[in-house]
Amino acid sequence: MKKTAFARGVVLMVVAVMIVTVLTGCKTQTVTFNWGTDPTYQPFEYADANNKPTGFDVELMEAIAAKMGRTSNLTSEAFDGLLLALEGKKFDAVCAAMTITPLREKEVSFSIPYYRSDMGIMYNPAKNTITKPEDLVGKTVGVQVGTTGEIDAKLITGVKVNSYPDIQLATQDLENGRIDAVVNDYPVCTAYASTHPALKVIDTTSIAGQDLTQLYGIAVRKDDTQLKSDIDAALRKVVADGTYATLYRKYFFADPPYLPK
Secondary structure, three states, X not given: OHHHHHHXXXXXXXXXXXXXXXXXXXXXXXXXXXXXXXXXXXXXXXXXXXXXXXXXXXXXXXXXXXXXXXXXXXXXXXXXXXXXXXXXXXXXXXXXXXXXXXXXXXXXXXXXXXXXXXXXXEEOOOOOOOOOHHXXXXXXXXXXXXXXXXXXXXXXXXXXXXXXXXXXXXXXHHHOOOOOEEEEEHHHHHHHHOOOOOOEEEEEOEEOOEEOOEEEOOEEOOOOHHHHHHHHHHHHHHHHOOHHHHHHHHHHOOOOOOXXX
C-alpha cells in the first residue's frame, strides 16, 4: 500500500510538472503576424541586394508586430491580388502603400492612416516637356494595374494609358522611350528618379479638378475588428516612441510632414 501510494504520488508530481511546462511554453510562445505586400515598390517595399524584402512598410510592420508581441512574417503577392488573398486568409493584413479609397473600404477595413502622399508624374525632359497633368494629353502614360495612379491617369481625356503588372516595368518602358510618362505615387517616383538622373518628377495634388492627396492604410478583413484595434494601438506606440520618425528619415531623407494619429 505504501509503495502504491508513493508511486501514485510520483506520477502526480510528474504530471503536474508536465502541465506547468506546457502552460509556461504557451505563455512564452510568440504569435506570428502574417501579412502580405507587393515587394516591387521602392522605397516602401522592395528586395535589397541580397533579395531580402526591405523598405519603409516592411520595417514599419516589423515594429508594429513587435509592439503587439508578435513576429512579422511577410508573404509576397501581386498588388492587384493582395485583397483577394487577404479575403482568402492567405495572410491577416496587407501593407503595400495602399491608398484608402471608398471602393476598397467596401471590401476591407483599414487601420488609421500611416502615410500621406501626393501623385507624381515622371518623365524624360530630353524628350518631353511636362509641367502639369494637362501636358499628358496626346501622350502615352504608364501606370501599375489596380492602383490609384491608374485611376487618376484615366481622368485625363486624350491620354493613352498603358497598365503594367508592376511599376518597374512601366519605368523601364519610360527609360526605353516606349511611353512618355509614368503616373504613380510621388515618393516612389522620386526614389526611382534619384538613381536615374535622366528622369524628372513633378508633384501634383489634383487632376481634372480631383484632389489626389492620398492616405495609406493597413488593410484587414472586416470581421477582424480586434486585429484592427491592435494594429492601431501598436502604430500609435511606434509613433510615440520615435520609431516612425526614424524610419521616415531613413527612407525619405526628411522629417515626416504627417504623423499617424
